[in-house]
Amino acid sequence: MKLILNQKDLLDGINIVSKAVPSKTTMPILECIVVMAEGDSIKLVANDMDLGIETYVDGMVDEDGAVALKGDIFFEIVRKLPTDEGDVTLDCNANLETVISCGQAIFRIQGLDAQDFSYLPEVEKEECLQLTQLTLREAIRQTIFSISLNESNKLMGGELFESTGDELRVVSLDGHRMSIRKIKLKEEGPSIKVVVPGKSLIEINKILADDNDKSVSIYVTKNHILFEFDQTTVVSRLIEGEYFRVEQMISHDYDLKVKLNRKDFLEAIERSIVLTKNDDKRPIVLQIGDDVIDMKMNTQSGALKEQVEVEKTGKDILIGFNPKFLLEALRIISEEEVCLYMSNPKAPCFIRDDDENYLYLILPVNFNAATI
């Protein structure tokens, strides 16, 4: 195989597929990135068996072939090649000895047999969901923080992707809270209901463009989900099992509604966690009155009292929360004002907009009223 490539194009391609290179494995071949050249096309492939990524790189093919190169070394070599010395040559002989050169720098590394590699599973592409890369990226970012990578319940380590055809709903939950984002689809797509591993979504998010003009197509089969965008294809295994009954956890009844400035509330909670460093189980206690919330945090390190102005309708309430859960939801919302809906100190609090494009459920925590 002999290829001539632009350094930046090659580096970008390696950067994309390297998201599927496992850092530790007992099978050296899986730590590799496969470079394949056939006709005019140059393809890079990596696969950690849960997540597989393929991407095409522009370049000139002088001679077809394929080789598997250790991912970390290949990435570092290409990253450090001189950028002002013209094109990169990648030349692999029959013994898979691979020479990567650019300007005066000539690297020689031993490749492995690309035939031993585990390629991406075949995914039958029928109907697809289409959305913009930015939309998918945002939906993942705005929900991924409430997955739980707890081994005892694998479903909590994934996100529900559920579509009724014209709307995609992305859901994550960890037993203490739940995050939901809804996306209106411009084109009608298939109905789907699958659980995608959070780890896969975290990696996919790193390579999706921050761009509303670029689209991504999503295909689903029984065991896999496939994302197709730009010159890249990502296939992730799905998590098996029936996801939690999301509808049953959501209530639209409430006894009080609180409207407040998100930034003020967020900063007050950020201050409260200053005191939880050595004592992170302490709740923030909110006394919600008609015009203000009186906030209190008491830990071994000290105490904080704080007031935030609100517009409240409904009864007063004294309720405690894990401040981290409030914080993570409030940070992810972009609106200037948010509404909280509550019923009693044991019932979940909902942070949602009127159309429920976002909905964050947070369970309150018990606290000893005597210590407040």
Added chain:
Amino acid sequence: MKLILNQKDLLDGINIVSKAVPSKTTMPILECIVVMAEGDSIKLVANDMDLGIETYVDGMVDEDGAVALKGDIFFEIVRKLPTDEGDVTLDCNANLETVISCGQAIFRIQGLDAQDFSYLPEVEKEECLQLTQLTLREAIRQTIFSISLNESNKLMGGELFESTGDELRVVSLDGHRMSIRKIKLKEEGPSIKVVVPGKSLIEINKILADDNDKSVSIYVTKNHILFEFDQTTVVSRLIEGEYFRVEQMISHDYDLKVKLNRKDFLEAIERSIVLTKNDDKRPIVLQIGDDVIDMKMNTQSGALKEQVEVEKTGKDILIGFNPKFLLEALRIISEEEVCLYMSNPKAPCFIRDDDENYLYLILPVNFNAATI
């Protein structure tokens, strides 16, 4: 004690003294920052027994007093106070209960008795060395990388500060290499020869201004060195013992002189360490000819050949180095061209300018010529 302060001024002051707050200690009082108010002046003090820092903060004193507050919590509280809500009030009662408030946020933390604190040692200020903060900062930055925090030789963990009156020389060495920077002093000062702990210098460097108009005064006693700048005083303990005989290690004879482009050489060495990830003892081998250096690196991961253009006078040489040592010296030099002076593959290589404002000594390493 009752004080009214600007949030940013207070935060800056805490940030300065916190460099002397130890992260772990068996004496809780040492983890504190002391706030002292007397008359018009507000002083913050921290001391980890090796390094002590005092700084003055602008503010209004309503009531004199002193209290020791846990450094990490105090810093985090002040950092998170609302910045647009006006001044910070710090109010400490007779039981040392301290209220720090700003706007609607009211923190209450328990202070400790400031009388139990270990204050900075008295340093008799006689003659001083004067230089600009930027100059000192640069001299530390350009030498600190070659100290060794190896317990078996404490002197290697420090830097020699040696002045003959009109020139300050800063030296560090770790047994494999040595770094020297010389600074011409504008005003004649005392002759000194002391070894300052590297850890102290690293912390001092974080608080020195990046400014050639601001000066720093250095006072030395038998056991301590004192740096005075802006509103801050830093006192460090010295390392006892006779420093290495620096002059004896320096030779001005050489058999070849190589002049090269620093950036090209640096980038070639950076490429070579890509291959040393799992095999970091491998030398980079330089075959120095009349117009080029042929560079070679061979490791388990692969091989690199590279050429760098040079102007050489003197004989040819085949010599090996730990690439990390070359790298760290070359990165710190700002000149576009550098000169290397060598004699034979066993003798030290010197990288220095004509006036020896900088001098880096690097010992070569043995290598098996058969593997090259």
